[in-house]
Amino acid sequence: xxxxxxxxxxxxxxxxxxxxxxxxxxxxxxxxxxxxxxxxxxxxxxxxxxxxxxxxxxxxxxxxxxxxxxxxxxxxxxxxxxxxxxxxxxxxxxxxxxxxxxxxxxxxxxxxxxxxxxxxxxxxxxxxxxxxxxxxxxxxxxxxxxxxxxxxxxxxxxxxxxxxxxxxxxxxxxxxxxxxxxxxxxxxxxxxxxxxxxxxxxxxxxxxxxxxxxxxxxxxxxxxxxxxxxxxxxxxxxxxxxxxxxxxxxxxxxxxxxxxxxxxxxxxxxxxxxxxxxxxxxxxxxxxxxxxxxxxxxxxxxxxxxxxxxxxxxxxxxxxxxxxxxxxxxxxxxxxxxxxxxxxxxxxxxxxxxxxxxxxxxxxxxxxxxxxxxxxxxxxxxxxxxxxxxxxxxxxxxxxxxxxxxxxxxxxxxxxxxxxxxxxxxxxxxxxxxxxxxxxxxxxxxxxxxxxxxxxxxxxxxxxxxxxxxxxxxxxxxxxxxxxxxxxxxxxxxxxxx
Amino acid sequence: xxxxxxxxxxxxxxxxxxxxxxxxxxxxxxxxxxxxxxxxxxxxxxxxxxxxxxxxxxxxxxxxxxxxxxxxxxxxxxxxxxxxxxxxxxxxxxxxxxxxxxxxxxxxxxxxxxxxxxxxxxxxxxxxxxxxxxxxxxxxxxxxxxxxxxxxxxxxxxxxxxxxxxxxxxxxxxxxxxxxxxxxxxxxxxxxxxxxxxxxxxxxxxxxxxxxxxxxxxxxxxxxxxxxxxxxxxxxxxxxxxxxxxxxxxxxxxxxxxxxxxxxxxxxxxxxxxxxxxxxxxxxxxxxxxxxxxxxxxxxxxxxxxxxxxxxxxxxxxxxxxxxxxxxxxxxxxxxxxxxxxxxxxxxxxxxxxxxxxxxxxxxxxxxxxxxxxxxxxxxxxxxxxxxxxxxxxxxxxxxxxxxxxxx
Numbered sequence: 001x002x003x004x005x006x007x008x009x010x011x012x013x014x015x016x017x018x019x020x021x022x023x024x025x026x027x028x029x030x031x032x033x034x035x036x037x038x039x040x041x042x043x044x045x046x047x048x049x050x051x052x053x054x055x056x057x058x059x060x061x062x063x064x065x066x067x068x069x070x071x072x073x074x075x076x077x078x079x080x081x082x083x084x085x086x087x088x089x090x091x092x093x094x095x096x097x098x099x100x101x102x103x104x105x106x107x108x109x110x111x112x113x114x115x116x117x118x119x120x121x122x123x124x125x126x127x128x129x130x131x132x133x134x135x136x137x138x139x140x141x142x143x144x145x146x147x148x149x150x151x152x153x154x155x156x157x158x159x160x161x162x163x164x165x166x167x168x169x170x171x172x173x174x175x176x177x178x179x180x181x182x183x184x185x186x187x188x189x190x191x192x193x194x195x196x197x198x199x200x201x202x203x204x205x206x207x208x209x210x211x212x213x214x215x216x217x218x219x220x221x222x223x224x225x226x227x228x229x230x231x232x233x234x235x236x237x238x239x240x241x242x243x244x245x246x247x248x249x250x251x252x253x254x255x256x257x258x259x260x261x262x263x264x265x266x267x268x269x270x271x272x273x274x275x276x277x278x279x280x281x282x283x284x285x286x287x288x289x290x291x292x293x294x295x296x297x298x299x300x301x302x303x304x305x306x307x308x309x310x311x312x313x314x315x316x317x318x319x320x321x322x323x324x325x326x327x328x329x330x331x332x333x334x335x336x337x338x339x340x341x342x343x344x345x346x347x348x349x350x351x352x353x354x355x356x357x358x359x360x361x362x363x364x365x366x367x368x369x370x371x372x373x374x375x376x377x378x379x380x381x382x383x384x385x386x387x388x389x390x391x392x393x394x395x396x397x398x399x400x401x402x403x404x405x406x407x408x409x410x411x412x413x414x415x416x417x418x419x420x421x422x423x424x425x426x427x428x429x430x431x432x433x434x435x436x437x438x439x440x441x442x443x444x445x446x447x448x449x450x451x452x453x454x455x456x457x458x459x460x461x462x463x464x465x466x467x468x469x470x471x472x473x474x475x476x477x478x479x480x481x482x483x484x485x486x487x488x489x490x491x492x493x494x495x496x497x498x
Numbered sequence: 499x500x501x502x503x504x505x506x507x508x509x510x511x512x513x514x515x516x517x518x519x520x521x522x523x524x525x526x527x528x529x530x531x532x533x534x535x536x537x538x539x540x541x542x543x544x545x546x547x548x549x550x551x552x553x554x555x556x557x558x559x560x561x562x563x564x565x566x567x568x569x570x571x572x573x574x575x576x577x578x579x580x581x582x583x584x585x586x587x588x589x590x591x592x593x594x595x596x597x598x599x600x601x602x603x604x605x606x607x608x609x610x611x612x613x614x615x616x617x618x619x620x621x622x623x624x625x626x627x628x629x630x631x632x633x634x635x636x637x638x639x640x641x642x643x644x645x646x647x648x649x650x651x652x653x654x655x656x657x658x659x660x661x662x663x664x665x666x667x668x669x670x671x672x673x674x675x676x677x678x679x680x681x682x683x684x685x686x687x688x689x690x691x692x693x694x695x696x697x698x699x700x701x702x703x704x705x706x707x708x709x710x711x712x713x714x715x716x717x718x719x720x721x722x723x724x725x726x727x728x729x730x731x732x733x734x735x736x737x738x739x740x741x742x743x744x745x746x747x748x749x750x751x752x753x754x755x756x757x758x759x760x761x762x763x764x765x766x767x768x769x770x771x772x773x774x775x776x777x778x779x780x781x782x783x784x785x786x787x788x789x790x791x792x793x794x795x796x797x798x799x800x801x802x803x804x805x806x807x808x809x810x811x812x813x814x815x816x817x818x819x820x821x822x823x824x825x826x827x828x829x830x831x832x833x834x835x836x837x838x839x840x841x842x843x844x845x846x847x848x849x850x851x852x853x854x855x856x857x858x859x860x861x862x863x864x865x866x867x868x869x870x871x872x873x874x875x876x877x878x879x880x881x882x883x884x885x886x887x888x889x890x891x892x893x894x895x896x897x898x899x900x901x902x903x904x905x906x
Contacts, residue, residue, distance in 0.1 A: 204666050297751050440657070
């Protein structure tokens, strides 16, 4: 893809590479330092595979002490650091830099404690999202946020990206399910936040860290809430002749006071792609399909299913099916979960977007997307976390056709601008990373962005941690400190006073 | 200008910015006030001037089907809750009302901005979170006099740092909110509370853990030892200590879960359900610390520890000091009223020894609050980070200086 401009490599660091590698070997012994081109290839990209870059060197520490010493060393020597979990970021959050140490946390892979009495699990950041659920499922518990990469993505990466999933409306995002972390600052200081208690006083650094995309610190331990699995869960498929009707049905379900475990919407193109791929039994004669999952005690689920059926009927649903077994429920979901690869089968390449919009703006945004689709000459398939307004348009293109890739990117940017225009945001769960960095001014003005950079300055005043991500440009922290108001220059405020 | 005390009463965001800019240009610390209902929480604020936020009010956006509400920061919480109730909705985190506990004469219960500034919560904390978990976006004026925004009006949003959450619980020391956006949720149709009587604190902790860890989906679990039990709902709870478990939802679900939970806890003694009105009244009183609303200045602590550590902390304290206590949040939230000395060191050492947590001295006389750190002091590395963050938002230390910590 058109490569984003990354910070200029530091020539002095590149020149000292051999010495830096040797110094790092003193801190992390054995296989923990990887410096051959062949071995580093495995780390040159993440889930946004269009961007590739070999790092200066890869370091895989195993203890907090090692993380602390590596960061202290880099801080002291002015060396940039890019943290990485499992490398599943869809926004290029773990894209290496030529002059930066790639700090890979995958060897932090142990579950440290499972505390059923207090309903928490304490794990190292390299444990996968699903690994937490697997560790507690024997007693009927699970960890709620479930990004679609949950089989591979690490909980440390989930914290860095504030990962979501299909159950966010009812069960919250990562930030609502993490109780505590241990983290290391760029100067090597180790800080513990939260724990098995709640809502520590002082600034909500835990809240700031969650979703900070590896720019503020490196997470070395995570304490998460675990929940008892709902007694039962049933899914429904409901088909509509228009996406407007499906959208109205979602609004009416929520308006009736029902918060389903998940509500997903798929458009005609993605329904067909998914059905051809996994044969989930999706109807092919509808414009929009809702998958509604209701979970909880059986009596409640039965009651809510009847309610949702009634609301769907009122909105002109042309088909409706309810899962009658766990197997059937899984089948209903299989199509949705395979939607991305399914679209991958009908197009040589696809580009996945991630805007969030106010739900009621869906018809407007879909109409806008049709116009944009014609303008750019590329098709788009839509899957939508309808409950929380998170839209994943998949733009179909062929990278082998000259100019198509650039058109796909332009199309994507236009879609995200449209999301912001209707009151939404650039990214619901994939993160800003490299990918949406240059679109940040579409949502934030200079003062907004400057204050975010000032937060960065409180953690990492030399911009050594994951530079080139999230912010379109980095200003030196010394410049950011200047005040624009000085004594005597302020107009006297025209405000009521006593 | 700075010779006499000024009170600004901005009516819009521009005026709020001007008021803060005035304070910046005069290097004059200001106290940020909503309705003043929580004014005595915190160490005494070293500010001669005030910004009164109560006129910066009004709901600017409410879309029930979108589950979102935006209001100017000075909007009265009572007004918000009344509006939500008309539509069968609520702020699910149940922000507590401190007035009776603090002996405040304020007519108003507090502003929406203060709900976020103090990160309020209530008995549903374990299941539904605190204010920080429901905020979607903010607009604010920083201590530099800059208007900033963060977040938005949608639930799923990871665009940039989460300043909405970062500013929650900052007690007005980083920025002054001008507008806040919250997620709102449907209010449960019915509720009941199961009362298990006669358990000691340790057994109660175990029963609460079992209930909260089951798929009965209890939304709250509290334990009211014998000394406080009679002070709830006009003494209507049966004799002995009361362990109370709240179930909310659609009627058939509540009934079903209540039956399951009753069966599950059968071995622990008689279990009596409360009707809906009694249940609602009880949880409101648990939320608002009814047993310690005694019109005195005796020290009251709000302590958060791991749920299974709460009763151990209290048992240790009882050996060393006169203390009255009850438990919310499955045993992890303690409300403590000290009979004499506040015993800050004793309590905070006890918390550390039990694996960590924090204690906030929510009520105490002025003299005590001038001496004792009201909020749990941070470890040095974290304290230094807090200080650097303060400098990035409020480099001249003009917003509520000293309230949260001596150097913030």
